[in-house]
Amino acid sequence: MTRPPRTLVLPPRLTASARTLRAAALRRGLRTVEATASAVPEGLGGPGWAALPGLPVLPWPTASTAGTGSTGRAASTGGTEGTPSAEGTDSTGGTPYAGGTDSTPSGGGTHRAEGEGHAVHLHAGPSFADVVAPALGIALLEAPADWLARLPRALTRREIRAMPIDEAYRLRRPAFVKSPNDKSVSALVYADGSRLPGPDAVDPATVVLVSDVMTFAVEYRLHVLDGAVHAAGQYAESGRLRLGSADGDALTFGREVLTAAGETLPSAIVVDVGRDDEGRWAVIEANAAWASGCYSADADRVLDTVLRSAGPVTELSPHDRGFVR
Template identity: 55%
Template sequence: MTGDPGVLLTSAQQTSTTALLARAAAGRGMDVTVSTAPEAIDAVAGRAVHWYGGPRAAAQAADRAGFALLEPADDWLVRLPGEYTRRRIELTTLSEAWEITRPVFVKPPSDKSLPAAVYADGSRLPRGGDGIGPGTAVLVSEVVTFAAEYRLFVLDGEVAAASRYAVYGRLDTAPLGDGTRDADALRFARRLLGAVAGTLPSAVTVDVGLVQDPDTGAEHWAVVEANMPWFSHSYCAEPGRVLDTVLRAAGPRDLVSSHDLGFVRTAAATV
């Protein structure tokens, strides 16, 4: 429909970010619909539908509503030069991670299919459960301490919105201000994004943090991870700019650019 501002479709599990984005979308004249049932999704099919919510609910709605989901490649973090990660990271399977005999940090590349945490050894990792199995992809990293962590909503290679979200591993949110650490985080982000141009979707979240060297105490900026804006908390980032990123990252399939086609989440990945 010409002139239709579109629809923000959200999962039934509502969060503080869902509420902020819904308010921002409504302020632009968009309709906001909760995907509580197939009938709710069918009611908006044929319009410009965008998504915010979890991947499992997205898998049930994407084809019916006609939207595509962008996500970074599973091995993006592994392929970064060491100057941007400051730790050893490998992409492997859950079954291989079970054999690890040292403390490690383990997380899925994008989904929240198992808890991202430090595990004393591989035997502490889940052996099965809803949505995971021996072949589940996991990122395994040496254990490091992040003095501060920041979430960046990136649109077309530029930071559109940002927020601090943790200090020494504990949730501690704050909007970016004039502090030296905030400015350094953005400076590192600009250098990183220039170095990795073309390797990420046009809309993505990138978390960066200040790593402390356990031996020298020196601090270095490093990438924590990259994720999907349509499943990322906004924390204290400006909701309107977060929404801009979300709309690009999860929107009508026929509007996906040639660059972003390589980052469209497949049906197999959403199950």
């Protein structure tokens, strides 16, 4: 039985990462759709969407079969302790959309059989994805909001708590505070709780992660697929953007994290890890793969994680059903 043809939906304003993934998708034979305004593009949500011709049938990505390249070749930035993201976990600087343009690989492909659905995937930031994904039947996978706080201290090297921002207002010390899975509260070191966005800007019940301030000498992003590091690379050094390959110690620590806590994550996710000046390794955070930057990563392998992390609800595995946003 052939799987349905696939399309990758992208946001209105493309980052470098989105452009890189678009190119990788087209090389693989996917159709790409770039939104241009403020609702679901015509044709994506309507009855004619599943009948678009000339779209190749492609295999569902797995860690053993999809993508090419070395797991030691990837990089991205953003989401680091005390360092605002340059691109990081939000692929779009835009707003929800309508209309759009599409690119279809030349040479046609295999037309869908009568009655087959059309598989749609997404690479975009949270605000865009929250509007578009439900309309297109896309399940967005993400880590539980308190995942980082529940990790053993041996993996985080610092105290981390998940709490309503209303409670965080009472902090009387510097702390690194961020929203677990979006940017409603910017990831920053705040001098105390009074510096956080107030109740006029954020719902008091909004959950935030509050952690001790930890400075990392070097930081790496691990693109995880099926419980294994699928791609990895350096994205920062001493708090500044610096791209490069992942060293063996970073990959070893990543495997330790996944051995200890891999079952508490969806099958496709991004995990950032770092090493401090004393040589201690720690988990920085987990990010949704569909919203994470690509940068100099092996785009084919990063695309594997993106497709799995934001794909048709009908293709969810039993394990992943518990991680839908």
